[in-house]
Amino acid sequence: MATMEEKECDKSEPSVDEIWSFIKETRGEGFFHSFHRKCSHAIPSRQILDLIKAFVDQDTVLSIGSGLGLWEWLMMNYADLKVIPTSRSGDGYETGRKLVPWSVDVESMDAEDAVKAHIECGVLFICWPSNGFDYAYRALNSFSGDKVVFIGEWYDGCCATKSFFDLLDSDYHQVDCRDTLKCESEFTLRESWDFEPFCSIHRMEQHRYLHDEIYLFDRKKSGK
Numbered sequence: 061m062a063t064m065e066e067k068e069c070d071k072s073e074p075s076v077d078e079i080w081s082f083i084k085e086t087r088g089e090g091f092f093h094s095f096h097r098k099c100s101h102a103i104p105s106r107q108i109l110d111l112i113k114a115f116v117d118q119d120t121v122l123s124i125g126s127g128l129g130l131w132e133w134l135m136m137n138y139a140d141l142k143v144i145p146t147s148r149s150g151d152g153y154e155t156g157r158k159l160v161p162w163s164v165d166v167e168s169m170d171a172e173d174a175v176k177a178h179i180e181c182g183v184l185f186i187c188w189p190s191n192g193f194d195y196a197y198r199a200l201n202s203f204s205g206d207k208v209v210f211i212g213e214w215y216d217g218c219c220a221t222k223s224f225f226d227l228l229d230s231d232y233h234q235v236d237c238r239d240t241l242k243c244e245s246e247f248t249l250r251e252s253w254d255f256e257p258f259c260s261i262h263r264m265e266q267h268r269y270l271h272d273e274i275y276l277f278d279r280k281k282s283g284k
C-alpha cells in the first residue's frame with residue numbers, strides 16, 4: 061500500500077493560496093522530516109518574493125539547480141516573473157517532483173550549460189547550491205547578465221564552494237541581504253527551527269543551525 065509520502069499529487073492547477081497552505085502544513089512537519097524533501101531547502105515567504113520581484117523587474121530569471129521548483133513556481137505564479145527553471149538531476153532530489161502539488165517545466169541540464177544556453181537572462185537565481193559542488197561557481201563564471209539572487213548560507217555554511225563566494229565578492233556589489241527566516245509574518249518559525257541542527261557534518265560551532273539568507277547582487281561596473 062502506498063504511504064502518504066509515496067502518493068503522487070494531483071497536478072490540476074493549484075492556486076497560489078493552495079501552495080502557501082501546502083508550504084505552511086509541510087513546515088509544521090519539520091525541516092528534516094519533510095520540508096526540504098517536499099518543498100525546498102529554503103522557506104519562501106511573500107515578503108521575500110516581493111523583494112525578488114522588485115529587484116528582478118522586467119528581466120528574465122534563469123534558475124539553476126532548481127530541484128523541486130517551488131521558488132520558481134512562486135516567482136512565476138505569485139510574483140508574475142519570467143523564469144526559466146533548470147536543474148541537473150544528479151542526486152535524485154528531482155524525483156520528489158511527482159509528490160508535490162505544483163508542476164514546473166524544469167529543463168534538465170548542467171548549470172553552466174544552462175547559463176550558456178540562456179544568455180537572454182539578466183538574472184541568475186541560485187537557491188541552496190549543493191555543498192562542495194562547483195556548478196554554482198561555473199555557472200556564475202559564465203554568466204553575462206548583471207543581477208544575481210542567491211539564497212542559502214554564506215561562505216563557511218553548507219552551500220557551493222569558496223570559489224563561488226570569492227567570485228561574488230570580487231565581481232558584484234551586495235544590494236540587499238535579509239534573513240529569510242525572520243521575514244516570516246505568517247509563521248513563527250525561528251523558535252522551533254533554530255534548534256534543529258541543519259548539517260552536523262562539517263559545521264563549525266557557530267553554524268550548527270540553519271542560517272538561511274537571501275542576497276541580492278548587482279555586477280560591479282568593472283566586471284565582465
Ligand SMILES: C[S@@+](CC[C@H](N)C(=O)[O-])C[C@H]1O[C@@H](n2cnc3c(N)ncnc32)[C@H](O)[C@@H]1O
Nearest residue numbers: 100101125126127147148150170171187188195
Ligand atoms: C541542494 S539542492 C537545492 C534545490 C533547490 N534549489 C532548493 O532550494 O530546494 C541542489 C540541486 O542542484 C541540482 N544539481 C546538482 N548538480 C547540478 C549541476 N551540475 N547543474 C545543475 N543542477 C545541479 C541537484 O540535483 C539539486 O536539485
